[in-house]
Amino acid sequence: MKTLAEMDYSVLQQCMHCGICLPTCPTYLETKEERNSPRGRIALMRAVADEELDITKAFGDEMYYCLGCLACTTACPAGVNYAELFETARADVEKKGVLASPKRDAIRWFALRLIFTRPRLLRAMGRMLWLWQASGAQMAFRKLKLTRLLPANLRQLEPQAPTVLAKFSHQLIKPVEKPASVKRRVAVLTGCVQDLVFADVNRATVDVLLANGCEVHTPPVQPCCGSLHAHNGDTDTAGELARRQLDLFDPFVFDAIISNAGGCGSHLRHYDHLLAEDPVYAARAAEWSRKLKDISEYLVEIGFRKPTGAATASTEVTYHESCHLCHGQKVSKQPREILNAIPGVKLSECAEATMCCGSAGIYNITQPETSGWLQERKLGHLRATGAEVVATANPGCHLQIANGFAQSGEKTTVVHPVVLLAQAYRNETGAAR
């Protein structure tokens, strides 16, 4: 991967510092200082390319203060490719090692190189976490106040650890499932967090595809998509994981490759770019990117069948847009179309639906303050709608919002739109399957 200094300079020049993006940037709204804004960050990156600024620790800190929410790319009329700039800048920061510390290095190695490159290990960890939570050990540990023994930042996170489901995707979904009459063939990506914590979302994804005449292929063991790596400056591993993905799925044999997690999808769509200079994989990656679709996007594209059953009797739902679904993938109308098609669902729009909830990959761990500020802002807007259900299509957002409500003892539930759709199909009278 090229550095800021080596990359196509016109990508940096594209920003004409008009400032249109400023009011959409969460970190600029928090501080009102230019360096915390998109155009400020781009100015810093350009200064690095121009050799007016070294890659300093302050530069590194700034690149990690950015949420990577891409709200600026939606706002920018000039079409600045902020995603590419951001990933390049973070990769530069990692190459330079300006933020290196033994603790940070250990955590990064553990998360990015060990756990999120080995799906079986990840599942084993998930299984342990599940045992811990299901056996009551977690409660006992908390009752004995042993959490005091944990370091401060882990102690804060412990209650936020997601509740792992008893079954993972491969236990709920067969490698190939066929509907009564096959109209299309698709592959489903099960994700990492989605696989452990929201295997039900994956099951629902397969269900709605089957209900729409798709033969669904879901390999039981799938590599991580690499989005976490690309967003954290580890572009080499991201490239490696993309190649493994392309080895497992042949994009030429499917009508579409389906992702249901906003964050993963946003990265998965750009394999063409990531592997553009790879002589072996470039063509395959291009085909992959052409066929990669978010589940809501695909359902609307194929004209999904409107359910006749209701998800539940009557539900007031509000929709929080995952940054990487709306800004990264420009999928914004489709999830609403799905929700509106479900009998009994009343969609109430919330304010700032496209503003980041503060989850942003591992941002809630690295920048708890800003993350907490955004979480509160988000919960306020969601509460104001009075809806009893929040729909959202990304596991990170799902956890962030659900944790927020749980902490304040509220009953509001969080759900992926396709889970509601799957329920509605299931509740159709005389429904087969």
Place this chain on the structure above:
Amino acid sequence: MSPGNPELVNALVQVLGSENVLTALEDILPYGFDGTATFKQRPVAVVFAHDAAQVSAVIKLARTHRAPVVTRGSGTGLSGGSVPVPGAVVLCLVKMDRILEVDPANLTLRAEAGAITQKIFDAADATGLFYPPDPGSMKISTIGGNVAENSGGLRGLKYGVTRDYVMGLEVVLADGSICWLGSKCVKDVAGYNLRDLFIGSEGTLGVVTQVLLKLLPKPAARQTLLATYARMDSAAETVSAIIAAKIIPCTLEFLDRKTIQCVEDFAKVGLPRDAEAILLIETDGHPAAVADEAAKIEELCRAHGATSVRRAATAAEAAQLATARRSAFSALARLRPTTILEDVTVPRSELAGMIREVEAIATRHQLNIATFGHFGDGNLHPTILTDERDTAEMHRVELAFADIVQATLARGGTITGEHGVGLAKKPFLKSQLGDASYELLRLVKRSLDPDGLLNPGKIFDQS
């Protein structure tokens, strides 16, 4: 002066606290420019004030240390107004952003200078009132910046510019004194009208810290129309015809083919990509009058060669079209790496001729120029799409600029309609004003700011 000026910085920290004084390279680099292409200069420090007393303190300190002060709002200016000068302290007002009062009894609104224009519009709107000036940058520009540049907007044709809405302002002078000019009275003729002196003064005469704005009742109805043309001249003729028919729409905006395509690439609102020009027209007021005007406008458009006229069906669609228009300048950046925007205004009768002339200038200098603007006001934004790294081309850009300005002045126009003189238009001001008026301007500057402390070198060279 020394590059870092540590004594001044220490003194500023004493007054404002260290969190409001930025000096690290990573912090100050992004304050080296505004929305204008090609101007860049690093400040020695960036400071944030939270009230007029702090602004006054900053100015007094800067005076003691003989450091120039460049006031900055959101840095969206398009004439280099808030680009620092060497050795400057940038005084940034975006943290003074409160709306202090909405007074429905007197139809006024009072706000701190750093308040965002859109927020002012929203606060008025929430009480059924209307703040008309709406520069394309209104979502991010500050009201202080609008006053300093006397900004215009999409509704300028019927409602005028920022100046027409400023009833009073609080300003900190070059000696640090704080004074109020103007009042809530609709009629007020006590003394010289000094308030107007500061409107459009581009931060060279004082720092505006508060503004008192006039509001209007919200128009009961509005209708937006989009007229498409196969010939640029037809669009210009339509504008003349509308005005000649004694109709003053609130908005009469023009986009040429290149601009239409870039805007559509970004906004995707269904603009006709193959059109040579479009007019975006809005009329507002009493519902009956609006319906009547809209019908007449549509008729005039068709009579003067519009190939189609589309009416916005809903308020949301109208808002979408206006937002798309507001993105025109930035959207043009899609075509070439560097986007340089002009801001000339000619008497409305000269519009068609002026546009043809801009086209001729583009051809003569082999440049890519797109044009859009506030047609109803005669305010054009020919925008040169270029690459600042191509020195040969940049030389042709300069020549083309000089030609555009020449052509404007020859037609009785002005070198800037709304963006101000700043750094960008400085070389041309004298030829527009003539020697005596130009000297008068300098005299005013010298009497209010004898040490040349406030935004020196903007509008004219420092004497």
